[in-house]
Amino acid sequence: MNEYQTVGEFTRYLKLMFDTSTKMRHVLLKGEISNFKGHSTGHLYFSLKDETSKINAIMFSSNARKLKFMPQEGTKVLVSGRVSIYEATGSYQIYVEDMLEDGIGNLHIEFEKLKKKLFNEGLFDPKHKKKIPKYPKRIGVITAQTGAAIRDILSTIKRRYPICETILFPCLVQGELAKDDIVKQIKEANKYELDVLIVGRGGGSIEDLWAFNEEIVANAIYESTIPIISAVGHEIDFTIADFVADLRAPTPTGAAEMAVPNMSDLTNLINNFQIRLNKQITNNIVFHQSRLKSIKESYVLQNPLAVYEIKEQRLSNMINELNTYITHKISFSENRYSHIKESYILNNPDELITKKKNDFTLLINKLELLNPLSILSKGYSVVSKESKIIKDNTELKKGDIINIRLNKGTVDAKIEKVGS
Amino acid sequence: MEKKKFEELMDDLEKIVKELENGDVDLEASIEKYTKAMNLVKICGDKLNSASESVNKILKENGSLEDFQLEDNQ
Numbered sequence: 001m002n003e004y005q006t007v008g009e010f011t012r013y014l015k016l017m018f019d020t021s022t023k024m025r026h027v028l029l030k031g032e033i034s035n036f037k038g039h040s041t042g043h044l045y046f047s048l049k050d051e052t053s054k055i056n057a058i059m060f061s062s063n064a065r066k067l068k069f070m071p072q073e074g075t076k077v078l079v080s081g082r083v084s085i086y087e088a089t090g091s092y093q094i095y096v097e098d099m100l101e102d103g104i105g106n107l108h109i110e111f112e113k114l115k116k117k118l119f120n121e122g123l124f125d126p127k128h129k130k131k132i133p134k135y136p137k138r139i140g141v142i143t144a145q146t147g148a149a150i151r152d153i154l155s156t157i158k159r160r161y162p163i164c165e166t167i168l169f170p171c172l173v174q175g176e177l178a179k180d181d182i183v184k185q186i187k188e189a190n191k192y193e194l195d196v197l198i199v200g201r202g203g204g205s206i207e208d209l210w211a212f213n214e215e216i217v218a219n220a221i222y223e224s225t226i227p228i229i230s231a232v233g234h235e236i237d238f239t240i241a242d243f244v245a246d247l248r249a250p251t252p253t254g255a256a257e258m259a260v261p262n263m264s265d266l267t268n269l270i271n272n273f274q275i276r277l278n279k280q281i282t283n284n285i286v287f288h289q290s291r292l293k294s295i296k297e298s299y300v301l302q303n304p305l306a307v308y309e310i311k312e313q314r315l316s317n318m319i320n321e322l323n324t325y326i327t328h329k330i331s332f333s334e335n336r337y338s339h340i341k342e343s344y345i346l347n348n349p350d351e352l353i354t355k356k357k358n359d360f361t362l363l364i365n366k367l368e369l370l371n372p373l374s375i376l377s378k379g380y381s382v383v384s385k386e387s388k389i390i391k392d393n394t395e396l397k398k399g400d401i402i403n404i405r406l407n408k409g410t411v412d413a414k415i416e417k418v419g420s
Numbered sequence: 421m422e423k424k425k426f427e428e429l430m431d432d433l434e435k436i437v438k439e440l441e442n443g444d445v446d447l448e449a450s451i452e453k454y455t456k457a458m459n460l461v462k463i464c465g466d467k468l469n470s471a472s473e474s475v476n477k478i479l480k481e482n483g484s485l486e487d488f489q490l491e492d493n494q
Contacts, residue, residue, distance in 0.1 A: 135426045138474075145478070151490055154476055163471035168478040168488050188479065266468060269430075273437050274461045280440040281454040288447050 008087070015085040018092065024083045027094060029055070030102055033075045044071065048079065048094070056093035057081075069101050069205035076102040107206055111213055114240055118215070123222050123244050130227035130246045132258065135266075136195030138165040139259055140226065142185045145170035149202040149231070149252040156256035161263050167192060173201035178211035186220040186228075197224060198255045199241065200231030212239035221245055231255030376407040393418050426467055433460040 005013075018024045031048035038044055042061025047054050057079065071077065081096040118124065139157065143149045150168060157164055169185035172178040182199065189197055199221065201209070211217060212232045221228050221244045230245035231252040242248040249255035300307060345352060368374060376382070382405040383390045390396060400415045424432075436457040440450055478488035 133427060135430070137426075154490060158473075162473040163468070165474035166476045166488075167485065168476065170478060185479075263468070267465075270433075270461055270464050270468070273433055273457070276437050276441065277454055277457050277461070280437075281450065284440075284447060284450050 007090070011085065011087050011090050015087060018084050026080070027083050028078070028080050029094065030076070030078045031055075033071055033073060033077055036071065036073045044096075046071070048077070055083075056091060057096050058093060059096040059099065063097050067099060070208070071099065075207070078102050101205065101207065107210065107213075111240070114213065114215055114218075115243065118218055118240065118244065123218060128222070132227050132229065132247050133195045135261060136164055136259060138167065138192075138194050140167050140169060140189040140192060140194040140197040142169045142171055142182060142189060142197060142199045143201050143252070144173045147173075147202055149173075149200060152202075152251070152253040153198055153231075153256045156253050157260050160257065161260035163263070164260050167194070172211075174204065174208045174211060179214040179217050182211055182217050183220040186217075186224055190224055190226055194226050196259050197226045197228045198231055198249075198252070198259060199228055199245070200249070200252055200255060201233070202252060203233045203237065209233050209237060209239055212241040214240070217241055218244045229255045229258055376405070379407070381406050426464065429460055429464050429467075433457055433464060436460070 029048055031050050034047045034049050034054075036044070036046040042064055044057075044059040044064050046057050046059075048057050049055075059081075069075075078100045079094065079096045080098045081094045083092055083094050085092045122128070141150065141153055143153070145168065154166060157166060167189075169189050171181040171185045173182070186197070186199065201212070209232055212230070218240045221230070221241055227246045229247045229249050230239070230241045231249040231254065232239045232241055233251075235250040238248075247258060249258050295301070340346075384403050384405070385396065385400055388395075390402065396402070396415050396418055398415055398417060402413050402415065404411050404413060436453050440453055440457070476488045477485045480486055
């Protein structure tokens with residue numbers, strides 16, 4: 001009988017085998033989520049499956065809290081964790097420690113490809129952007145009928161600009177069917193007289209927001225004749241819809257704020273216009289009044305004869321000025337004439353002649369001094385050979401014939417000896 | 421003037437206020453502008469104040485518009 005072990009013993013044995021195996025402690029798996037169940041405690045229960053197999057999985061709330069996306073039925077995921085046995089059912093399961101969305105990389109590539117394509121097609125061109133009216137009467141909203149987005153949009157509009165009417169065009173905002181639904185409602189909304197359309201949804205994972213990255217949605221936004229404000233996810237989320245829309249809002253609340261003015265701002269603005277108008281017209285009237293007053297009080301209007309008096313005075317001033325000028329001119333000319341008449345030179349002409357003679361003699365003497373031959377009269381002679389003036393005895397040798405010019409006449413001479 | 425949209429009325433109003441502030445000194449012209457602008461102030465103010473709170477509507481699948489109320493528990 002001792003050969004038989006209890007189920008418990010065997011299960012514990014198996015569990016020990018699992019728990020002591022390094023391979024079982026660090027398992028990396030990829031698969032698709034099914035039978036997903038989020039427990040109120042925060043623990044997640046689900047299965048991972050592929051075409052051939054299935055494994056149960058549990059993710060405790062301490063790990064689930066750190067997830068960067070909302071796992072759900074059908075999500076393709078990459079998980080890491082340990083595999084162990086749950087004794088009560090004898091089933092093995094993976095205790096998931098971390099989980100990532102699979103295929104996100106592919107989505108990013110797809111996003112960039114479509115963004116480039118639509119950019120080249122001109123869908124993002126600012127020249128196609130329609131102006132958002134400042135004071136809309138009726139706004140269309142295309143989003144899910146329930147959830148934070150519609151609540152935020154409607155409450156913001158009600159708070160800021162309650163006189164604006166809204167029409168909700170409910171649609172799916174995630175999943176495979178969402179894109180067609182969004183397109184259908186954008187087209188439907190264009191049949192109504194709306195000033196602006198808000199198209200969007202609340203935050204979520206990149207896969208949740210994916211409908212807003214679909215080409216048909218982009219085209220529907222582009223073709224809408226009603227201006228569109230996009231409001232997809234959070235501030236950091238950018239979708240293709242945001243690039244095509246006439247205006248991108250960071251959040252649904254932001255979209256509502258961009259779509260409608262603030263009622264109290266508007267009332268203040270009108271009051272301000274009124275104050276400025278009154279101030280301006282008062283200023284203008286006061287200006288004209290004071291101008292009229294100053295004209296009425298002007299000297300001329302008070303003393304009409306003064307105009308005549310002023311002119312008469314000016315005339316007499318001018319006559320005086322003219323007289324003074326002429327008198328001055330005559331006396332100046334007289335002075336000049338008598339001054340010339342009484343000049344010394346006109347009265348002593350001989351003096352001028354004597355002075356000129358002296359100047360002439362002086363000049364002759366100066367010229368005499370400068371004559372090169374005048375030096376010979378003092379006893380100097382000039383020696384030359386063959387018409388060349390000799391200044392140095394090296395130019396001469398014994399037997400040369402030289403010519404000597406004296407003060408009076410010349411002599412030829414023969415060199416006897418040349419000194420050192 | 422009543423036929424114009426609120427936005428156009430506000431734009432007209434703003435334009436006149438700026439014209440007056442930019443030193444249009446001709447008295448008759450400015451009084452005429454002032455009268456026109458004060459009339460716009462009244463029309464715009466009335467439009468804002470008289471407009472009642474609008475209802476939210478939803479397009480149902482059968483194509484009809486019905487009043488839309490957010491669910492209280494949201």
